[in-house]
Amino acid sequence: MDKKDKPRSPREKYGEELKLRRTVAGLTQEALGEMVVCSPTLISHYESGRRLPSSEDARRIDRALGTDGFFERWLEDLEAKYADHFAGVVELEKLASAIRQFALSLVPGLLQTEDYARALFRSYRPNHTAEELDKEVVIRTERARVLDGPGSPELWTLLDEAVLRRQVGGPEVMARQLHKIADMAEAGRIRLHVLPFGAGAHSLLESLLTMMAFEDGAPVAYVEGLYTGHLMDEPALVSACQTAYDLALSDALSHRESVALVRAAAEEHAHDQQ
Incomplete structure (x- = not known):
């Protein structure tokens, strides 16, 4: 299966939406990282779906992007079966x-x-x-x-x-x-x-x-x-x-x-x- 045809996981969809909202807001990963108080590398991991933000980081992302709790609420739907x-x-x-x-x-x-x-x-x-x-x-x-x-x-x-x-x-x-x-x-x-x-x-x-x-x-x-x-x-x-x-x-x-x-x-x- 070609990589572009591979079904996206919920985490990947979350990350893609984050990247889209950040781009629309005119922010770089470095700029968003400063506002969220985390590294640009961590923002990159969020956007690729490799990691999920903590509730606190999701709250800061919402404040930085003006998304009115969107990413914090969505995070609740991505609860895993694992610790x-x-x-x-x-x-x-x-x-x-x-x-x-x-x-x-x-x-x-x-x-x-x-x-x-x-x-x-x-x-x-x-x-x-x-x-x-x-x-x-x-x-x-x-x-x-x-x-x-x-x-x-x-x-x-x-x-x-x-x-x-x-x-x-x-x-x-x-x-x-x-x-x-x-x-x-x-x-x-x-x-x-x-x-x-x-x-x-x-x-x-x-x-x-x-x-x-x-x-x-x-x-x-x-x-x-x-x-x-x-x-x-x-x-x-x-x-x-x-x-x-x-x-x-x-x-x-x-x-x-x-x-x-x-x-x-x-x-x-x-x-x-x-």
Whole structure:
């Protein structure tokens, strides 16, 4: 499908309307950024649909453009199925041309099997119902569809060896999960590298990290903690994150060695079932 014929997402429509209203008002991205108290880069992300403004920023946009609450009201209709700190990341994944992700202790969401995801959701919900868990799993499965089709982003996955060793959902679930990752790597759907325990300390030891690049915009970086996350577009911070990723990657096993290690770990989990 040609890019111009691709259906626009609600976020993209929001961004296009913002760009139109800004242009009609005779403002540059720099000028609007000054009025909204944010960077021109962030205005660019809003206009491309890569990010949504906060309610406060939307209110300032309305004041700057004289749109009488239009963008703040529309923002309410764009509520996501994801936590506030993560909703923007999901939209960016759909637009990214390349994704570089590092996982410290858990399999990244884009690669999780349904059983692995369900075990995770069950672990941090003290009171859960089967319906709630099913809903969460469906949402995560739908998110992974960004990897399907010819327009999917180029995906590099860097895993700490701890990801392979921590049994989530039991040995059978873990074995299937790791075989899935190895299958995707061998099929060329992902580039896979593992940071073995033998590498010792490395530059990403304190946090997971996702880097995203775009054909028509500046790159972004995302880090996450318990019930919180931080999406960065400030060039110096993004560059620092990229350097940290590159340093960790330089300590990792090769793609071939990584696939072999993931297969071996899967077989060890499978053996634990017996």
